[in-house]
Amino acid sequence: MRVLLVEDERDMASWLVRALAQSGFLPDHAADAASAEMLMADNDYEAIIMDLRLPDKHGLVLLREMRARNDLTPVLLLTAQGSLHDRVRGLNIGADDFLTKPFALEELEARVAALVRRSRGRQPARLHCGSLSYDEESRAFSLGDTLLFLTPREHAALHALLARSGFPVEKVQLFGKVFNHDSEANPDAIEVVLHRLRKKLTGSDVHIVTVRGLGYMLESGASESTPA
Known part of the structure; x- marks a missing residue:
């Protein structure tokens, strides 16, 4: 789940990016509105976590501009204690939550996951392939x-x-x-990730196969996967 964090406080941003990544999200970080606008132009995000007090533009202005260009990406606003006026204005402009x-990380993750579910128009679900399943509520395989x-x-x-x-x-x-927008990794690095996944799926009925000229595919059955 790719998300954009717009937060200018360095320590807060570093903690959130690290924690979100450990929970299975793919977070990109923008320290100001200008950086956020460039990232939004180049990437598709499933949700945006946005602080209001940005150094170059108020978060509500950035949000209003997003909605004006019909960008409907779910937005979770981070607000200061007691800022009722900002919260009301944000919801009226188009914030989703x-x-x-201060907040608990577990609540932030749960709210972001709920926003994405609502934007997809469905309830929490489990994805399956053979004996492999994924719970979208807990983000656990x-x-x-x-x-x-x-x-x-x-x-x-x-x-x-x-x-x-x-x-x-x-x-x-x-x-x-799999890799953040600013990663210096070569596209072939994905094969290293898939190699590790294949090892973790060894002995099961689920395999990652290489489809020549088309990419990679997950399938269930007794056959072994094609080496990368």
Whole structure:
């Protein structure tokens, strides 16, 4: 789940980016409105977490400009304690939710996940492929009755493949979902992530296969996966 964090407080931003990544999100960070606008122009985000007190432009102005160009990406506003006026204005302009600082990380993650679910127009669901399942509420993978422990990049890659199980996912598209926009990694680095995932799926009925010329595909069955 790719999200954009717009936050100018360096320590807060560093903590949130690290925590969100560990929870399976793919966070990009913008320290000001100008950086956020450039990232939004170049990327598709499933949600935006936005602080209001930005150094170059108030968050409500940035939000108003987003909605004016028909950008409907769900936005969660981070507001200061007691800023009722900003919260009301934000909701009227088009914010989807708000959270008052200080907050618990678990609540932030739950609210972001709920915004994405609502934007997709469906309730929490479980994705399946053979014995592999993914609970979108907890963002946890299970193989049979066993939880899979994955790194953030493994989590992002497996989610992208599971969401299109039975159909190939192009290498470039998969790379974009796994690595941040500013990553210096080569596109071939995705094969390292897939190699680790294949090892974690060894012995199960779920395989990651290479579809020559088309990308990678998750499938269930007794056959072994094609080496990358």
